[in-house]
Amino acid sequence: MKIPKERLEKYKGLRRDFAEEEYINLQPIQRGGILTEEAMRAILEFGDGYSTCDWCPPKTARLDMITNPPIQDFYKDLAEFLGMDVARVVTRCREAKFIAFKMLGRPGDYVVLDSTAHYSSYIAAELADMRVKEVPNSGPPEFRVDLNEYATKIEEVKEECGRLPAVILLTHVDYLYGNLNDAKIVGKIARDYGVPFILNCAYTAGVMPVDGKELGADIITSSGHKSWAASAPTGILAFNRSLEGKLATRSKIEGDLTKRKFGAKELAMLGCTVMGAPLITLMASFPEVVSRVERWGEEIEKVRYLVSELERIEGVRQLGIRPKLHTLTHMETEGFYKISLAHKRKGYFLYDELRERKIVGIQPGLTKHFKFNTYGLTWDQIRYVRDAFFDIAKKYGLSVS
């Protein structure tokens, strides 16, 4: 089928409306994925299709066996950095969770997970034919997950099924309120019951220090494009050696006619996973990621400063656990909501006002609640954001204390 040339014009010279060079982007899922200089340069070298596979060893043709570029070393360094034994790069964090569920559970088994888990944790369980049992949270305003309730839920599953859940999953920092959960508590419960413990570090590993061994995690999942200064799609699946037999088991299938076998391929990875530009950006940013997690304390200082400043605006308060332990933040903004009721643009007025001031990432249409992430902003940019909100508040008659 031929597509008319004029229809193809729109694919030429693709430009982003909100270039990082022109705007401050507060979008909660984007701050940790902004590329480093090294990653941008690496795309020039390895952006072409299978370019990372020039030196794929013919006898052990697998991504993690490639030594040039140093993918094999990277996998080892990645595991060590996370305090785990083995690491694989997969397409997304959700795929890492699905692989873990699929390889550790059986159809009908339970996954015990926190009630602030991302939707993809639920869908990964569903695709693996598993059921979920949720650990409750305290509700507004903190939405704190009661971590000790993991033991209760494990008991409930045992009572109901006569066997333990296949895995338990804790979202290290949730996507809704940016609450940091104390993984050690759940790690201990998992160890006591002998149930594998998945720590979903989509918002933590890569921006803040995470040591799986110290936290008692058997598996860590994470997201390269969310928190490791990498292009999408990149996910991380890291695990302890004790689970290698299950998670990295090799293919056993054999063609009935050809008798072909693929014994070098890891079954759950479907052979090779992420190659080319996404993987190479993850690798190229790795030295900076290793260094930047040490500066996490300053990131917390910045978000706490901004939250305390924004709370000077009438009707604005932070939701979730206080003080902030993560840069992803959820604000309740009753004052802006009241303005929106009488504004001709309704809820979109705040987005318009921010965009006019070159700030994006707050979801269009929201004024009652919204989320943002300050990760990686400079102090000057933090102050710029504060001033913009003050300016908007004053323009519409909200008091700033």
Place this chain on the structure above:
Amino acid sequence: MAERFRRRAADPLHWGSNPHPGSIGDYMGIRSSDVKEAIGDLIKVISVLRRTSPDHRMSESQKEEIIKYLDSARSRLEKVREGLKS
């Protein structure tokens, strides 16, 4: 080892990055690495712009940093231009 390098030099897959004389990278005196290094310099400029967005109020040292990268890019591109004449 020498045999490995010889085979690599003869392998068309690696001509773009091959430092051996006579490889395609030296054709007409142009080195693709100069172009990439110039882009690398400009990426550094972008990086400063990202740190100073959206108003780009820069300290003197940031301005100097940008000028240094622009000069470096210019000089590398000049080499590419000279290569075309040779």
